[in-house]
Structure formats: structure tokens, C-alpha cells
Amino acid sequence: MSRPIIAIPADIREFDGATWHAVQQQYVQATVKAAGLMALIVPALEEENDADAILDRVDGLLVSGSASNVNPSLYGKEALESDGPFDPARDATSLPLIRRAIDRAIPMLAICRGIQELNVALGGTLASEIHEQPGIWDHRKPQDVDRDTMYSIRQSVFVKDGSCIARVIGPGEVRVNSLHRQAIADTAPRLQVEALAEDGTIEAVSVIGAKAFAVGVQWHPEYWAETDSPSRKLFVAFGDAVRDYAASKERLVAASHQQKAV
Numbered sequence: 001m002s003r004p005i006i007a008i009p010a011d012i013r014e015f016d017g018a019t020w021h022a023v024q025q026q027y028v029q030a031t032v033k034a035a036g037l038m039a040l041i042v043p044a045l046e047e048e049n050d051a052d053a054i055l056d057r058v059d060g061l062l063v064s065g066s067a068s069n070v071n072p073s074l075y076g077k078e079a080l081e082s083d084g085p086f087d088p089a090r091d092a093t094s095l096p097l098i099r100r101a102i103d104r105a106i107p108m109l110a111i112c113r114g115i116q117e118l119n120v121a122l123g124g125t126l127a128s129e130i131h132e133q134p135g136i137w138d139h140r141k142p143q144d145v146d147r148d149t150m151y152s153i154r155q156s157v158f159v160k161d162g163s164c165i166a167r168v169i170g171p172g173e174v175r176v177n178s179l180h181r182q183a184i185a186d187t188a189p190r191l192q193v194e195a196l197a198e199d200g201t202i203e204a205v206s207v208i209g210a211k212a213f214a215v216g217v218q219w220h221p222e223y224w225a226e227t228d229s230p231s232r233k234l235f236v237a238f239g240d241a242v243r244d245y246a247a248s249k250e251r252l253v254a255a256s257h258q259q260k261a262v
Ligand SMILES: N[C@@H](CCC(=O)NCCCC(=O)O)C(=O)O
Pocket: 064, 065, 066, 067, 068, 069, 070, 111, 112, 113, 114, 141, 179, 180, 181, 182, 183
């Protein structure tokens, strides 16, 4: 069987005087090297999206991080300039893909902005500038440092016993990186909280009743997926779920061909 393929929704970025559909290398690298899959970058379209047309052709969905923020209008709040930068095309592409992947039991891993999109897609809300709240740490990415330092593992989160993530990386304390200004405020009804930071920030969720791997993490397992054990385990588990889905799809196709041949 050839490598299963996962969809990664792109961001819209502007550089060199042009508009680009972009995904950071670390997500593709972790997909190929740690999860053992192939990645398909999905253009970010503000209109004319067709989530099912994409999902018909892949075996999983990886929703990546991004410096842009989900537009607050998508969770019932007024969008202030200070809530930016925004990426409406990314929002319009990711949220339908997330909802349809869950409906169709297609494996999904959502990272950082991705867990925030997952929460909003299922009816939850986000809090901005969480470091300004009393008792909440500064989870933002360190400034003016090299990328390895920016993504350095520097925070403890506590994985709930019996959770989906606990079955992958074990319950209890795990060390992770942290690069976000927003976080889940009201958890969507269909999500269960799976890990918390010491300051109470929600760091991981899973979809209640999901028929496939459907997990979101606020940290960045992709960045150290080849060297950090919990990061690698997450990507291997995602890869295994995608391979199972691809194999079941192949069985269905073979069975329908057999039926036609009779
Ligand atoms: N914008 C959201 C999500 C943060 C996120 O995905 N961070 C990844 C960092 C990407 C980069 O800046 O290179 C938030 O701030 O909460």
C-alpha cells in the first residue's frame, strides 16, 4: 500500500510581492518522517470551498499552527484590530474540513491554532491575550531568538488519566513547548478536556464519541517529532489511525469492485 495522504490547510501569506498558500516545513517534516505519511497542502479559499472534495481524496487531516488568529466573529464576538492578525481564507477552509472530518470519521490532529479552530468549529469560544489574565502565564513564543529556542520545550502540562492522549503518551506530567496568545475559553460541547497547564490553560482536547482519532493539542509536537518521545508518539498514533482508515477504505473499494464483478 502506498503511503496514505493527509490534508494540511494552508495559510495565506504575502511576501515577494505575491500572495502564497503556505504551510511551515515542520508540519510536513513531522508528517513524512514521524507519522510515515504523505502530505497534501490544501489552498486556503475564502469562497467556493468543497471540504468533501478534499476529504474524498485523503486519509487524514492535520490542522497546523499559525501566527494568525481565528476571527472572533466566528464565535460570536466582535473582531477588534487587536485580535489580529486574521486569515479569513484559512478560517473558511479549516473549519469546514474539521467538521466534515469528524462527521466522516477521518483521523484528525489539530495543533495550536488547530485546536482553537477545532473548538470554534464545534461551538466553543476563545480567549485572547491570556497572559493578561490574573494567574495565567505568558504562553507566547519567545521573541528575537532562533527557531529551536522559540519552540523549546519549557512548560509542563498534565494529561488526564483515561484520556485519549493518555493512551498515546501516558497520563500525568509531560513537558511541551508553548507559542500562543489565545486559548480555549468555553469548551465546545463535543470536546473533552484532556490536558491542562499548571495555570489551568486547556492544553489538549478530544472529540467525545469520535469514531476516529480526533485530538487537538495547544503545544507543537510537530517541531520535535523525530526526537522528543511524547511528540513522536502523538505523530505515530496519528499515522497509525490514518493507515487504519486508508486500509478500511481500500477494503470497501475492493469489496464494491468484487460485487460489481459478480
Ligand atoms: N495565533 C494563535 C495560535 C498560535 C499558533 O498556532 N502558534 C504557532 C506559532 C507560529 C509562528 O508564529 O511561527 C495564538 O496566538 O494563540
